Amino acid sequence: xxxxxxxxxxxxxxxxxxxxxxxxxxxxxxxxxxxxxxxxxxxxxxxxxxxxxxxxxxxxxxxxxxxxxxxxxxxxxxxxxxxxxxxxxxxxxxxxxxxxxxxxxxxxxxxxxxxxxxxxxxxxxxxxxxxxxxxxxxxxxxxxxxxxxxxxxxxxxxxxxxxxxxxxxxxxxxxxxxxxxxxxxxxxxxxxxxxxxxxxxxxxxxxxxxxxxxxxxxxxxxxxxxxxxxxxxxxxxxxxxxxxxxxxxxxxxxxxxxxxxxxxxxxxxxxxxxxxxxxxxxxxxxxxxxxxxxxxxxxxxxxxxxxxxxxxxxxxxxxxxxxxxxxxxxxxxxxxxxxxxxxxxxxxxxxxxxxxxxxxxxxxxxxxxxxxxxxxxxxxxxxxxxxxxxxxxxxxxxxxxxxxxxxxxxxxxxxxxxxxxxxxxxxxxxxxxxxxxxxxxxxxxxxxxxxxxxxxxxxxxxxxxxxxxxxxxxxxxxxxxxxxxxxxxxxxxxxxxxxxxxxxxxxxxxxxxxxxxxxxxxxxxxxxxxxxxxxxxxxxxxxxxxxxxxxxxxxxxxxxxxxxxxxxxxxxxxxxxxxxxxxxxxxxxxxxxxxxxxxxxxxxxxxxxxxxxxxxxxxxxxxxxxxxxxxxxxxxxxxxxxxxxxxxxxxxxxxxxxxxxxxxxxxxxxxxxxxxxxxxxxxxxxxxxxxxxxxxxxxxxxxxxxxxxxxxxxxxxxxxxxxxxxxxxxxxxxxxxxxxxxxxxxxxxxxxxxxxxxxxxxxxxxxxxxxxxxxxxxxxxxxxx
Amino acid sequence: xxxxxxxxxxxxxxxxxxxxxxxxxxxxxxxxxxxxxxxxxxxxxxxxxxxxxxxxxxxxxxxxxxxxxxxxxxxxxxxxxxxxxxxxxxxxxxxxxxxxxxxxxxxxxxxxxxxxxxxxxxxxxxxxxxxxxxxxxxxxxxxxxxxxxxxxxxxxxxxxxxxxxxxxxxxxxxxx
Ligand code: FES
Ligand code: FES
Numbered sequence: 029x030x031x032x033x034x035x036x037x038x039x040x041x042x043x044x045x046x047x048x049x050x051x052x053x054x055x056x057x058x059x060x061x062x063x064x065x066x067x068x069x070x071x072x073x074x075x076x077x078x079x080x081x082x083x084x085x086x087x088x089x090x091x092x093x094x095x096x097x098x099x100x101x102x103x104x105x106x107x108x109x110x111x112x113x114x115x116x117x118x119x120x121x122x123x124x125x126x127x128x129x130x131x132x133x134x135x136x137x138x139x140x141x142x143x144x145x146x147x148x149x150x151x152x153x154x155x156x157x158x159x160x161x162x163x164x165x166x167x168x169x170x171x172x173x174x175x176x177x178x179x180x181x182x183x184x185x186x187x188x189x190x191x192x193x194x195x196x197x198x199x200x201x202x203x204x205x206x207x208x209x210x211x212x213x214x215x216x217x218x219x220x221x222x223x224x225x226x227x228x229x230x231x232x233x234x235x236x237x238x239x240x241x242x243x244x245x246x247x248x249x250x251x252x253x254x255x256x257x258x259x260x261x262x263x264x265x266x267x268x269x270x271x272x273x274x275x276x277x278x279x280x281x282x283x284x285x286x287x288x289x290x291x292x293x294x295x296x297x298x299x300x301x302x303x304x305x306x307x308x309x310x311x312x313x314x315x316x317x318x319x320x321x322x323x324x325x326x327x328x329x330x331x332x333x334x335x336x337x338x339x340x341x342x343x344x345x346x347x348x349x350x351x352x353x354x355x356x357x358x359x360x361x362x363x364x365x366x367x368x369x370x371x372x373x374x375x376x377x378x379x380x381x382x383x384x385x386x387x388x389x390x391x392x393x394x395x396x397x398x399x400x401x402x403x404x405x406x407x408x409x410x411x412x413x414x415x416x417x418x419x420x421x422x423x424x425x426x427x428x429x430x431x432x433x434x435x436x437x438x439x440x441x442x443x444x445x446x447x448x449x450x451x452x453x454x455x456x457x458x459x460x461x462x463x464x465x466x467x468x469x470x471x472x473x474x475x476x477x478x479x480x481x482x483x484x485x486x487x488x489x490x491x492x493x494x495x496x497x498x499x500x501x502x503x504x505x506x507x508x509x510x511x512x513x514x515x516x517x518x519x520x521x522x523x524x525x526x527x528x529x530x531x532x533x534x535x536x537x538x539x540x541x542x543x544x545x546x547x548x549x550x551x552x553x554x555x556x557x558x559x560x561x562x563x564x565x566x567x568x569x570x571x572x573x574x575x576x577x578x579x580x581x582x583x584x585x586x587x588x589x590x591x592x593x594x595x596x597x598x599x600x601x602x603x604x605x606x607x608x609x610x611x612x613x614x615x616x617x618x619x620x621x622x623x624x625x626x627x628x629x630x631x632x633x634x635x636x637x638x639x640x641x642x643x644x645x646x647x648x649x650x651x652x653x654x655x656x657x658x659x660x661x662x663x664x665x666x667x668x669x670x671x672x673x674x675x676x677x678x679x680x681x682x683x684x685x686x687x688x689x690x691x692x693x694x695x696x697x698x699x700x701x702x703x704x705x706x707x708x709x710x711x712x713x714x715x716x717x718x719x720x721x722x723x724x725x726x727x728x729x730x731x732x733x734x735x736x737x738x739x740x741x742x743x744x745x746x747x748x749x750x751x752x753x754x755x756x757x758x759x760x761x762x763x764x765x766x767x768x769x770x771x772x773x774x775x776x777x778x779x780x781x782x783x784x785x786x787x788x789x790x791x792x793x794x795x796x797x798x799x800x801x802x803x804x805x806x807x808x809x810x811x812x813x
Numbered sequence: 814x815x816x817x818x819x820x821x822x823x824x825x826x827x828x829x830x831x832x833x834x835x836x837x838x839x840x841x842x843x844x845x846x847x848x849x850x851x852x853x854x855x856x857x858x859x860x861x862x863x864x865x866x867x868x869x870x871x872x873x874x875x876x877x878x879x880x881x882x883x884x885x886x887x888x889x890x891x892x893x894x895x896x897x898x899x900x901x902x903x904x905x906x907x908x909x910x911x912x913x914x915x916x917x918x919x920x921x922x923x924x925x926x927x928x929x930x931x932x933x934x935x936x937x938x939x940x941x942x943x944x945x946x947x948x949x950x951x952x953x954x955x956x957x958x959x960x961x962x963x964x965x966x967x968x969x970x971x972x973x974x975x976x977x978x979x980x981x982x983x984x985x986x987x988x989x
Contacts, residue, residue, distance in 0.1 A: 046922055046923065046925075047922065047925070049930070050921070050922040050927060050930070051922075052930075053927055053930030053933050054905075054908075054909075054914065054918040054921050054922055054927070054930075054933060054937070055865070055905070055906070055908075055909055055914075055918070056863070056864070056865015056866070056904065056905030056906050056908075056934045057865065058865075058930045058931075060864075060867070060931065062858075062864075062867075062868075063858075063864035065859075065862075147848070147850065147851075226965065227929070227931075227965055228867075228869040228875060228877055228929070228931040228932050228963065228964070228965045229867070229869065229929070229931045230869075277929075277930065278929060279867070279869070279929050279930070279931030280928075280929040280931060280965050280966055282965070311871050312869070312870040312871050312872070312875075313871060533929055534928035534929030534930070534966045535928070536928070698925050699925070701925075702925045702928060702966075702967060702971060703928075705967055705969075705970050705971065706928065706965075706966045706967055706968045707968075708968055709967075709968035709969070710965075732870065732871060732872045732874070733870045733872055733874035733875060733963070734872050734874060738963050738965065740959070740960040740961075740962070740963060740969075741955070741956040741957075741959045741960050741962075741964075741969040741972065741973060742956050742957055742960040744968060744969050744970075746970060747968065747970060
C-alpha cells in the first residue's frame, strides 16, 4: 500500500506552519509603499488646517512657489476646476479633497505641495499663508443637536441641521410591552470613546501616470485595492482597465486603510498633471488627526428583567459622532452598521434600537477598527448592560448569563433584531473560561482582600459576533456585492500559484491560503505561492477587513481547489484508463476503488493536464472561484479578566486574562493565537489608556504617540488562551473569522473587572479609558467611597 | 533627494548647505554629502537604500527606526545624519549572513513574533542590544528592554518569547 500523506507534515489544515512572509520581513526586505522608489519620483506633502471650523478667506501660495525645487502647489480652488475638490464617500455622502469654502475639522487637507524632495515640500507647506475666519466649533453630538447650533454641512443643499441620519430597527411596540411587564428595569448610559486604529505604518501612495500608455499605476496602502480601482474610475473618470492599484506589504491596517483618503486622490492628480511619479507619505500626526477613526458612540441602554433573572426585552438608543463628513467605511445597508448584533448570544424575546448620527467638527471616516462595523460597540454595550443588570438583580454574573444564553440546541436562532445565528455553545465556552480563571476561588479571595482594604475584581464578557460580510443580499459597497475570489493555477510539475481578492496586512495569507489548497489537493503548502494586492493580476475581490478573509476569500480558495480537483479526477480516470466513477480520492492522490494500490498523484494529474489530456478536454489546470457566502460566520468567545485596583491612586493591574475563542476549524493555530494576542492587547489599550479626544476648540488631543497612548510590552498583560471548536455549518472548511474577536469581546471584560472591584462602594460606571484619575475620582465621589 | 548627495556631485546648488559624512554601516564604509538637517533614518532609507529601517512616528515613540549606534540601540529618527559622522551603525540588513539568519531573526520566525513586520527590524535590534549585555534575561527584563518599541499587531507575548528563544540559542551556541 502507498503511505497516505500526513496533512500536518505537508502544511495542510491545522498545521502551525511557520510563516512564509517572515523570510523577507526578518531580513528587513519587506516592500512597503515608502520603500518603493521610482525613477523621477517627486514628493508630496499636505498642508492641514490648524482650526476645527473656519471659513477660508484666502490662500496665498506665492511664497511656496518661489522655493527652489517646488514643482506644484495645489489648492481646493484648483482642484475644483477639475471637479475634484469634493469626492463621494463610501456612505453616499461627499467629502472635501482640498477645502474650498471652509474647513470643518482640525487636520483637514487645505493645500498640497509637490517638490523634488520631502524636506522641500514640507518647507513649502509652511510658506503657504491661509487666512481663516474662525467659526463656532461642535465637538460632540449634544452640541450638534443644540438649538441654534452652527450648520457644519452648509455645502449640502437640503441639510438644515447637523443630523446625518435617524434610524431604527426592531419591534418598538413589542419592546414597550415587555418593559411594561418587567419586574425591574436596569438602565445604563455609556460612551465608547473615539479611538484610532493607528497601524504603525501610516498611509501613503505613489501615483505614476504614464502619458505614453495612458496607464495609471498607484502603489497604495490599501486593504481593498479593487474597491479603490472602482472608486478611482468613478471619481477621476479614468477607464478602469487603465488603472492598476498595487497594495504592497502593509504595516498593519486594522480598518484604517479601507477608505479612500484625499492624499491618494491628490497624488493621482499631481502625477497626471506633472507626468511624473508622485509619492505621498503621511506623517503620524496626519494619520491620527485626519484618517479613519473608530467608535465615538453614546448609548442609553435599558433591559427589561423578570425577578428570576430572565431578560424580557432590550431597548437601546445610540448617538454616533461621525465627524465632518459621513464617510463610514461599512458595507451594510444598516445606518449604524451591525450595532443591532447586540444580544445575539442571549435569548431575548424582543428588542428595539434607535440610532442617530451627527456631524461634528471632528475628523470623518468611521472605520471598523479591528471589527465588523460597530460590532465592538454592540458587544461592549451588551456586556456592560448585562453586568449592571446582574448587579441590579443581585445575581451572580456567570449565573445571570447562563440563564439567558441561547441554548446549544436552539440553532439556527433568529435574534430579536433579525440576524440568523447558526451555531454556538456559549455555556460551555463560559465554563471553560471560569474554570481556567478559578472563578469560585477568586470570589473568595476577593472577599478576603476586601477585609484588608484591597480591591479585587473579576470581569466577564461573552459574545458572538457576525463576521465575514457578506452575503450579497444584504452587504455591498457602493452597490458592489460583498463576495470574494480566488484563482488557482497548477503548473505542470504540480507547483501552483494562488491569487485572491483579499489583502493581508499581517494576517499571514501567504502562509494560510496555501494550507487550504494543501488540505483540498494534497499539494505541499511550500509548493504553492500566494499573491495578493495587484489589481492587474488578482481576481476581483473586496479586500481584507471585518474579519472577512477566511470566511469569504478563504472559502473561495477551498472552492477553487475543489474545481481543480474535479478536473484532476477526470485526468486521473484517463491516466488509469477507467471511468471517473471508479476513482476515489484521498489526500494528494486518486486511486482505483477496486485496486487501491493503483493510483495517480495530483502532481501526475497536473502533468497530464499539459501533456496527456483525454480527447476533447481543454488543456491546463487553472480555475477561478467567486464565493458569495450564504450567511455571516458567528465565532464566539468568552473573556475573563481579574484585576486589582489601588484605591489610593486609581491604578489597576491585570492579574489574569483568560480568552476562550471559538473560531471553528483553525487553519493555522499559531497564527490564530497571534491574532488573539493582538486583539486582547487592543482591548486592553482601549479600556486602559488609548483614546482620541478634543478640547472645546476642536483641537485633537491624541495627535501623536505621546498623547495617544499605546501600550508597550511593559504595560501589556500576559494572556492565557483556550478554545472550543464548533465548526461553521456553512463554510466549506468549517472556519470562522477570528482576527477581531478579542478586540470586540475583551474591553468589557477589563472594564467589568474594574467596576466589579469598586461596585460595592456604589460605582456603577466609569467610561473608557479607565485612566487612574477617572477610577480614583469615581471612588472618591461614590456614595460609600 | 536633493538634500542628500550620495554620488558627490561637483556643484550642489548653493542655496543648500551640505556636509560630508562618513560612517561604517553594517561593516562597510559609506560616505554621503548631506544637508545638516537630514535625519539619520532618512539617510539610511533613502540615501543608502537600507529600507529595513522603518519610520512609524514623528515623536521618537515607536522605535520602528531603531538601529545600533556604536553597539547601542538608538532611534535613528531622533539623530541627525551629521551626528553619525565617524560612527558605527548596524541595521537589520546587517543581522543575517547571505545564507544564515541571526538567532534573533530565527527566534522571531519560530515564535511568531511578527505579523505585519513593520516593527520587527526595530524590535530585533532592541533585542540584540539587550542580549549583547545580558545573555540570560528574565521575561520582565525583556519586556522592559523592549518598552521603547511599539507593536500594534502581536500584543508582545510572542515577541518576548522570540527574544527568550534567541537568548537560549545564543547561549547554546556559545555566541553570547
Ligand atoms: S520613527 Fe518612531 S521612534 Fe523613530
Ligand atoms: S508586527 Fe505589525 S507592528 Fe509589530
